[in-house]
Amino acid sequence: MASKALAIIAGVGPGTGASIARRFAQTYSVVLLSRNPDNYEPLVQEINSKGGQAIGISTDVSDANSVNAAFDQIAKQFPDSVLAATIFNPGGGMVRKPFLELTEDDYSSAIKSQGNGGFNIAKRALPLLLEAKDSIPHPPTLIFTGATASLKGSANFATFASAKFALRALAQSLAREFGPRGIHVSHAIIDGVIDIPRTKAWTFEHEDAKLSPDAIAESYWHLHTQPRSTFAFELDLRPYVEKW
Amino acid sequence: MASKALAIIAGVGPGTGASIARRFAQTYSVVLLSRNPDNYEPLVQEINSKGGQAIGISTDVSDANSVNAAFDQIAKQFPDSVLAATIFNPGGGMVRKPFLELTEDDYSSAIKSQGNGGFNIAKRALPLLLEAKDSIPHPPTLIFTGATASLKGSANFATFASAKFALRALAQSLAREFGPRGIHVSHAIIDGVIDIPRTKAWTFEHEDAKLSPDAIAESYWHLHTQPRSTFAFELDLRPYVEKW
Amino acid sequence: MASKALAIIAGVGPGTGASIARRFAQTYSVVLLSRNPDNYEPLVQEINSKGGQAIGISTDVSDANSVNAAFDQIAKQFPDSVLAATIFNPGGGMVRKPFLELTEDDYSSAIKSQGNGGFNIAKRALPLLLEAKDSIPHPPTLIFTGATASLKGSANFATFASAKFALRALAQSLAREFGPRGIHVSHAIIDGVIDIPRTKAWTFEHEDAKLSPDAIAESYWHLHTQPRSTFAFELDLRPYVEKW
Amino acid sequence: MASKALAIIAGVGPGTGASIARRFAQTYSVVLLSRNPDNYEPLVQEINSKGGQAIGISTDVSDANSVNAAFDQIAKQFPDSVLAATIFNPGGGMVRKPFLELTEDDYSSAIKSQGNGGFNIAKRALPLLLEAKDSIPHPPTLIFTGATASLKGSANFATFASAKFALRALAQSLAREFGPRGIHVSHAIIDGVIDIPRTKAWTFEHEDAKLSPDAIAESYWHLHTQPRSTFAFELDLRPYVEKW
Numbered sequence: 001m002a003s004k005a006l007a008i009i010a011g012v013g014p015g016t017g018a019s020i021a022r023r024f025a026q027t028y029s030v031v032l033l034s035r036n037p038d039n040y041e042p043l044v045q046e047i048n049s050k051g052g053q054a055i056g057i058s059t060d061v062s063d064a065n066s067v068n069a070a071f072d073q074i075a076k077q078f079p080d081s082v083l084a085a086t087i088f089n090p091g092g093g094m095v096r097k098p099f100l101e102l103t104e105d106d107y108s109s110a111i112k113s114q115g116n117g118g119f120n121i122a123k124r125a126l127p128l129l130l131e132a133k134d135s136i137p138h139p140p141t142l143i144f145t146g147a148t149a150s151l152k153g154s155a156n157f158a159t160f161a162s163a164k165f166a167l168r169a170l171a172q173s174l175a176r177e178f179g180p181r182g183i184h185v186s187h188a189i190i191d192g193v194i195d196i197p198r199t200k201a202w203t204f205e206h207e208d209a210k211l212s213p214d215a216i217a218e219s220y221w222h223l224h225t226q227p228r229s230t231f232a233f234e235l236d237l238r239p240y241v242e243k244w
Numbered sequence: 245m246a247s248k249a250l251a252i253i254a255g256v257g258p259g260t261g262a263s264i265a266r267r268f269a270q271t272y273s274v275v276l277l278s279r280n281p282d283n284y285e286p287l288v289q290e291i292n293s294k295g296g297q298a299i300g301i302s303t304d305v306s307d308a309n310s311v312n313a314a315f316d317q318i319a320k321q322f323p324d325s326v327l328a329a330t331i332f333n334p335g336g337g338m339v340r341k342p343f344l345e346l347t348e349d350d351y352s353s354a355i356k357s358q359g360n361g362g363f364n365i366a367k368r369a370l371p372l373l374l375e376a377k378d379s380i381p382h383p384p385t386l387i388f389t390g391a392t393a394s395l396k397g398s399a400n401f402a403t404f405a406s407a408k409f410a411l412r413a414l415a416q417s418l419a420r421e422f423g424p425r426g427i428h429v430s431h432a433i434i435d436g437v438i439d440i441p442r443t444k445a446w447t448f449e450h451e452d453a454k455l456s457p458d459a460i461a462e463s464y465w466h467l468h469t470q471p472r473s474t475f476a477f478e479l480d481l482r483p484y485v486e487k488w
Numbered sequence: 489m490a491s492k493a494l495a496i497i498a499g500v501g502p503g504t505g506a507s508i509a510r511r512f513a514q515t516y517s518v519v520l521l522s523r524n525p526d527n528y529e530p531l532v533q534e535i536n537s538k539g540g541q542a543i544g545i546s547t548d549v550s551d552a553n554s555v556n557a558a559f560d561q562i563a564k565q566f567p568d569s570v571l572a573a574t575i576f577n578p579g580g581g582m583v584r585k586p587f588l589e590l591t592e593d594d595y596s597s598a599i600k601s602q603g604n605g606g607f608n609i610a611k612r613a614l615p616l617l618l619e620a621k622d623s624i625p626h627p628p629t630l631i632f633t634g635a636t637a638s639l640k641g642s643a644n645f646a647t648f649a650s651a652k653f654a655l656r657a658l659a660q661s662l663a664r665e666f667g668p669r670g671i672h673v674s675h676a677i678i679d680g681v682i683d684i685p686r687t688k689a690w691t692f693e694h695e696d697a698k699l700s701p702d703a704i705a706e707s708y709w710h711l712h713t714q715p716r717s718t719f720a721f722e723l724d725l726r727p728y729v730e731k732w
Numbered sequence: 733m734a735s736k737a738l739a740i741i742a743g744v745g746p747g748t749g750a751s752i753a754r755r756f757a758q759t760y761s762v763v764l765l766s767r768n769p770d771n772y773e774p775l776v777q778e779i780n781s782k783g784g785q786a787i788g789i790s791t792d793v794s795d796a797n798s799v800n801a802a803f804d805q806i807a808k809q810f811p812d813s814v815l816a817a818t819i820f821n822p823g824g825g826m827v828r829k830p831f832l833e834l835t836e837d838d839y840s841s842a843i844k845s846q847g848n849g850g851f852n853i854a855k856r857a858l859p860l861l862l863e864a865k866d867s868i869p870h871p872p873t874l875i876f877t878g879a880t881a882s883l884k885g886s887a888n889f890a891t892f893a894s895a896k897f898a899l900r901a902l903a904q905s906l907a908r909e910f911g912p913r914g915i916h917v918s919h920a921i922i923d924g925v926i927d928i929p930r931t932k933a934w935t936f937e938h939e940d941a942k943l944s945p946d947a948i949a950e951s952y953w954h955l956h957t958q959p960r961s962t963f964a965f966e967l968d969l970r971p972y973v974e975k976w
Contacts, residue, residue: 064836099909100858104796107851111843115894119839126832139484153904162847165901169893172885177831179484180450195473206424208473215474222466228484229439229452230459235479240383240423240472308592343665344614348552351607355599359650363595370588397660405657406603413653416641421587627972667972668938683961694912696961703962710954716972717927717940718947723967728871728911728960 003080004029004053005136010061010121011089013039015196016145019213020087023221025052028084031074033059061090061117062109071124082132085224086125089145090117093163096156107159114163118144118170126178133182139231141184141224144171148191175233184231186223190216191238206241247324248273248297249380254305254365255333257283259440260389263457264331267465269296272328275318277303305334305361306353315368326376329468330369333389334361337407340400351403358407362388362414370418373427383428383475385468388415390433392488419477428475430467434460435482450485491568492517492541493624498549498609499577501527503684504633507701508575511709513540516572519562521547549578549605550597559612570620573712574613577633578605581651584644595647602651606632606658614666621670627719629672629712632659636679663721672719674711678704679726694729735812736761736785737868742793742853743821745771747928748877751945752819755953757784760816763806765791793822793849794841803856814864817956818857821877822849825895828888839891846895850876850902858910865914871963873916873956876903880923880976907965916963918955922948923970938973 007024012032025047032040040056047054059070092113129140150168153161175185195210251268256276276284284300291298303314336357373384394412397405419429439454495512500520520528528544535542547558580601617628638656641649663673683698739756744764764772772788779786791802824845861872882900885893907917927942
């Protein structure tokens with residue numbers, strides 16, 4: 001029996017990453033990367049117990065060595081699987097502070113987790129996605145998660161916006177270089193508060209004012225299923241009541 | 245038995261409009277608007293013969309009276325149906341000419357078919373979409389079809405770009421006004437040549453270099469199924485080998 | 489003695505247009521176009537009395553015949569003058585209303601004054617600007633005045649945003665077509681309230697919270713003086729305290 | 733006699749930085765920062781010999797310690813001068829390579845010279861610009877030099893585009909935070925080849941196809957002279973024959 005293809009989700013916590021993992025696990029074996037095993041262990045169990053296949057690897061995406069070790073382990077554990085999709089969905093780097101209170105370390109660590117993180121993951125994922133091209137029904141896919149700060153450098157967001165702008169530049173450059181080679185590179189702009197455990201207590205005047213992580217995951221899956229004749233590069237997602 | 249909800253597709257020829265109509269006809273009764281009945285008659289037959297429900301109405305979207313007559317006829321023919329979706333997908337106004345050879349009539353007719361057309365359709369569709377809100381499983385949806393010229397005013401495209409920029413402004417304004425009222429307004433940027441009968445003879449160096457109208461339709465349907473917590477406003481679609 | 493070159497300012501009232509006229513009148517003879525002679529007469533007197541040269545012509549920019557008559561009159565009155573600059577600075581079309589209260593006439597008249605207006609003026613000005621190329625020290629210049637609504641379709645601004653988006657598309661298209669022919673086409677985004685007689689009573693929390701029409705005019709003059717090696721296409725101007 | 737105010741130009745070689753220095757030296761004492769003293773020494777001599785006042789400080793903008801040392805030295809050498817303007821005009825980080833050949837070091841060093849560089853300079857300059865507010869005729873100004881890659885992530889430009897997008901985010905964020913405090917923060921997009929010694933041998937089909945560094949400097953000076961009621965944030969500069 002052929003091995004199932006893989007999806008790698010980098011940046012998995014109890015929120016969007018988990019929903020993406022569940023969605024892609026309906027079709028693929030999923031590999032969950034997060035620094036802290038607490039972030040993926042319950043989800044690995046959940047997916048495996050429901051008949052899916054999942055593993056987690058403790059990985060710091062901002063560290064090339066750590067990313068390399070993760071991909072080496074994936075190659076060992078899934079020697080016969082091709083890579084169908086990789087989702088870069090990191091949480092780090094979000095700081096809101098007056099500029100003069102920011103430290104260079106705030107700047108560097110935002111860039112590290114978003115920019116270098118995206119770079120490191122793309123470097124290892126793209127050769128595998130290129131190899132997978134003729135073995136899977138959908139074009140191999142690399143999706144980056146953006147934010148409001150991907151398009152707008154707001155006051156007090158100098159470091160996070162720098163990092164998210166940088167990640168978007170990376171995504172555009174990869175889409176233009178690897179699109180013609182058959183890889184679907186996309187960038188999703190998540191504009192609003194996501195409805196995850198950490199934001200449960202945040203209340204809004206209107207119902208449904210927080211983004212549904214399952215709906216985000218459904219849009220990511222839709223991107224993955226697009227044929228190469230009709231790739232979307234960018235998609236902005238926000239609650240109906242969000243100001244923009 | 246409850247009547248099926250409706251989808252109205254304005255701008256139906258043998259290409260994208262037809263694919264959108266077929267896709268939405270899987271769930272809804274569809275109303276096809278086009279100036280020339282030749283554009284919708286075969287499709288109306290096809291959909292009805294396959295168990296769907298379709299009618300066509302000869303309509304000039306750039307003429308408010310014609311649009312009003314069409315919506316009045318729809319109300320008569322489907323007195324018990326709510327309006328689930330409206331797609332504005334006009335073909336007109338595409339002229340490529342050195343600026344000094346363009347006439348004011350080129351300018352006005354591009355604006356008329358795209359800008360006034362979108363305005364006229366939105367004026368009649370939005371009140372019905374607002375009424376439908378609690379009767380259908382997905383948020384009522386209004387999608388506008390854009391083009392490369394929606395974002396870039398290229399040399400020799402002064403009239404078409406003006407018209408497509410205007411339509412995008414309309415879409416943004418409606419998304420911001422009617423989103424909070426529960427209506428999903430979207431704008432899709434179609435960046436490339438669509439694979440339709442008119443472009444069959446256009447050959448490209450690479451396979452799959454033309455957009456698939458069925459894949460465009462699938463993305464429109466995906467937009468329609470998004471919950472109000474997670475609306476996409478804009479989506480750019482292009483072939484993998486397209487320069488952008 | 490050689491005749492002074494000309495600058496045409498279309499859309500002159502007591503505000504920005506007047507400041508632009510005064511600035512360009514320091515070097516050129518100026519022609520002021522406005523529907524209502526009350527808008528230019530005091531300014532024509534003022535400029536002439538201070539040693540400049542100015543005429544006014546009652547012109548409806550949205551009407552090609554009216555624009556043609558104006559340019560014919562200019563040719564007669566200044567048979568030996570070349571056209572150094574044209575500024576399109578129309579006031580019309582600004583309506584703020586819920587979409588369902590807008591009429592198609594609101595839509596058409598906004599587009600008429602901004603889109604068709606820009607088209608009509610550009611059609612007559614560009615051939616003259618092309619002729620002027622080697623006779624004046626600065627590259628012949630065509631500047632369009634944009635607004636916040638040139639970039640953002642806000643709720644309740646469907647018609648004005650459509651018109652201003654359309655004008656920006658026209659400006660881009662002309663810049664790409666006529667730039668390589670030596671004409672400097674620019675688009676200035678005026679983002680905020682301008683300090684003109686009509687807004688005198690509008691007070692803000694902070695000083696200097698309204699744009700200075702003289703400072704806008706100074707930036708337009710700066711654009712005009714740029715050499716062809718270093719053209720700016722777009723410039724956004726706003727008060728220091730403006731939210732954006 | 734009052735001390736002249738200062739302008740700091742970070743990133744000075746024989747090209748744009750030198751032109752900016754010469755332009756601002758007409759009014760201010762100028763401080764030239766560059767890693768390599770060879771880059772500023774001839775210019776320091778030239779400016780001083782023509783009656784201006786200039787010093788150079790060997791500085792690595794990507795290193796906070798080096799930037800701090802430079803600003804400490806400036807404070808000592810000009811104890812009575814206020815800071816009127818700072819221009820961030822770094823050259824580093826430009827690499828054009830297929831993505832899979834790029835190293836993480838390419839990524840980090842591009843970000844370091846543009847992103848961290850801009851961050852380090854802004855951190856030290858902004859407090860001084862805030863102090864200068866009421867002592868100089870023009871609003872204190874901080875200008876960042878961008879590039880084509882500030883707006884577009886092209887194929888093979890993943891690292892440089894990331895760095896330039898990041899710098900633009902920083903500039904936007906600072907403009908929104910410090911604009912309301914009276915500081916003019918701007919971002920200039922230089923879209924094309926600049927006519928500097930390094931590009932002398934590059935020939936183009938058309939004359940004047942390279943940007944003039946003196947004209948760029950003139951536009952920077954224009955930005956500096958804008959009153960706070962009428963700040964430009966962004967300006968794109970390109971040769972008349974440039975494709976965009």
